[in-house]
Amino acid sequence: MALQYCENNFFPEKNWYELAACKNLPIDIFFPIGRTGPALKEIQRAKSICQECPVVRECLDYAISTNQESGVWGCTSEDERKNMRRSPHLRYLKSSQAI
Numbered sequence: 001m002a003l004q005y006c007e008n009n010f011f012p013e014k015n016w017y018e019l020a021a022c023k024n025l026p027i028d029i030f031f032p033i034g035r036t037g038p039a040l041k042e043i044q045r046a047k048s049i050c051q052e053c054p055v056v057r058e059c060l061d062y063a064i065s066t067n068q069e070s071g072v073w074g075c076t077s078e079d080e081r082k083n084m085r086r087s088p089h090l091r092y093l094k095s096s097q098a099i
């Protein structure tokens with residue numbers, strides 16, 4: 001995982017993170033435990049923060065390009081990114097190095 005541990009939070013090694021809506025929030029919000037039941041509400045809570053984030057596209061690109069399997073990134077859940085990785089369109093973009 002391409003993350004740095006710093007003062008109780010994990011930070012991607014990217015400049016865009018300086019503008020992130022989650023920059024000063026507890027990282028736990030974006031890493032709900034589980035994918036069903038109460039976790040669904042937590043996932044939606046994290047996504048509501050992402051919806052206000054100015055770097056949502058950069059975050060999602062980073063998550064896809066570095067295969068972030070856990071947590072909410074770029075307003076997507078683990079399952080949503082898994083489905084995206086299976087997408088023929090995404091595989092094409094990756095193979096053409098557009099992302």
Ligand code: SF4
Pocket residue numbers: 017020021022023030049050051053054055056057059060072073074075
């Ligand atoms: S899109 Fe969400 S997870 Fe990504 S930087 Fe913004 S608030 Fe954080």
